[in-house]
Amino acid sequence: MEWQKGELIYEGKAKRVYSVQGSPDYCWLEYKDSLTAFNAQKKGSFEGKGLINSEIATLIFRFLKRRGIPSHWVAKVSPVEMVCERVKIIPLEVVIRNRIAGSTAKKLGWEEGREIPSPLVEFYLKDDALGDPFLSDDQALLVGAVQDRQTLDSLRQQALKINGALREMFSTIGLDLVDFKLEFGMNSKGNLLLADEISPDSCRLWDQQTGEKMDKDRFRRDLGRVEESYREVLQRLKTRWGDQL
Ligand code: ADP
Ligand code: MG
Numbered sequence: 001m002e003w004q005k006g007e008l009i010y011e012g013k014a015k016r017v018y019s020v021q022g023s024p025d026y027c028w029l030e031y032k033d034s035l036t037a038f039n040a041q042k043k044g045s046f047e048g049k050g051l052i053n054s055e056i057a058t059l060i061f062r063f064l065k066r067r068g069i070p071s072h073w074v075a076k077v078s079p080v081e082m083v084c085e086r087v088k089i090i091p092l093e094v095v096i097r098n099r100i101a102g103s104t105a106k107k108l109g110w111e112e113g114r115e116i117p118s119p120l121v122e123f124y125l126k127d128d129a130l131g132d133p134f135l136s137d138d139q140a141l142l143v144g145a146v147q148d149r150q151t152l153d154s155l156r157q158q159a160l161k162i163n164g165a166l167r168e169m170f171s172t173i174g175l176d177l178v179d180f181k182l183e184f185g186m187n188s189k190g191n192l193l194l195a196d197e198i199s200p201d202s203c204r205l206w207d208q209q210t211g212e213k214m215d216k217d218r219f220r221r222d223l224g225r226v227e228e229s230y231r232e233v234l235q236r237l238k239t240r241w242g243d244q245l
Contacts, residue, residue, distance in 0.1 A: 003028070003075065003083045013040055014053070014201060020083060025188045026074065027086040031057075035201070037220040039131055044219055046227045050080045052234045053199035058082060059237050060166070060198045062245040067165045069158075071194035072185070087185025087195050092145050093124040093132055094155055096163045097179040101204050102217075104179075113178075113211075119163055121156045126183070154192055155184055162194065170205060173236035175214060178204035200230050 005028050006019030013036045018028040031050035036043050054076075061073035072084035097104060100114040123140050124132045135145065137152050146152055159182055170177045180203035183196035196202075200215040207214055214229045 001075070003077055005077075005081075014050075015197070020086075025086055027084055028077070029082050029084055029197075031080045031197075035216070035219050035226070037216065039128055042220070044226075049227070049230060052230045053197060053201060054080050054082060056199045056230075056234050056237060057197045059241055059245060060169070061194075063169050063241060064162065064165055064194070066245065069162055069165060069194065070191070072187070072196075084195070085187045085193060087187050087193050089126070089183055089185040089195060090146060090151075090155070091126040092135070092140060092155070092184075093126050094159050094182040094184065095122045095124060095179060096120065096159050096182070097122070098163070098167065099176070099178045101178050113206075119160060121159050123152070123155075151192070158184065158192070158194065166198070166203075169241070171208070173233075173240050174208045175233070175236070176206045176208050178206055180204065200233050205233060 004021035006021045008016060008018055009027070010017040014032055014034060016030040016032065018030065020026040020028050031054040033047055033049045034043065034045045035049060058073065058076050061071045064071055072087055074083045074085060076082050097116055097120040099116060100108065100110045101112045105112045123135045125135050125143065125145060126132060135143070137149065140146055140152060141149070162182065166180070167177045180198065182194060182198070184192055185195045187193050203215055204217060205214045206212065213223060214233050217223065218226045218229050
């Protein structure tokens, strides 16, 4: 199938979304080199970041597909671009936590790294102007982020399934999946699909041997070696999974 890039629909913090000529059910995602944190108050970038995240996301979406977990991913069309099924994004950031870190450590007064016996799934409203606030189920329904409780249940169930698969995938490359953010959407057939990206921008990944952070916290907290860490995650994934998926 020959895909033709259409017009720009939306430019986000990390990606540009284009239409696909003649295929309204698809979109064309171009990964940018920019890095943002704290609701884009902190900005940065490095050359090759878009390529790294695009390749990592591709390997992950392919791995999930092998595990029977559907996503929007359709095809890689360039080193920094992929064609995906176009979805109506559910305006929730679905966060899964296996260990305490970041805002939760602060909120509970617990040390970072404490293991969570049974993974937590949380919903945050995807709204930069409001700073992506935490939502209870009732609040998610109240603001109309989803139409019914069943959708929240499906999101939770999918998120936990993805968590199981990804923890396994990352542990094969010596990384601990501490927490991560997912986005879902509805395609034209009315199916709930995993969308957006999964990358060191959206995951906390700690080296199992050294405890070293290998994700966006290096940028958020000025820990240095941001680019090297992103590259290392891709390199390990490619070495282990590159020719298997
Ligand atoms: P943002 O700054 O809003 O987080 P990004 O830079 O991450 O934006 O760009 C991607 C945008 O495209 C996001 O708003 C995301 O929700 C949306 N998106 C991701 N996957 C799809 C898809 N398959 N169909 C439609 N929109 C999508
Ligand atoms: Mg985004």
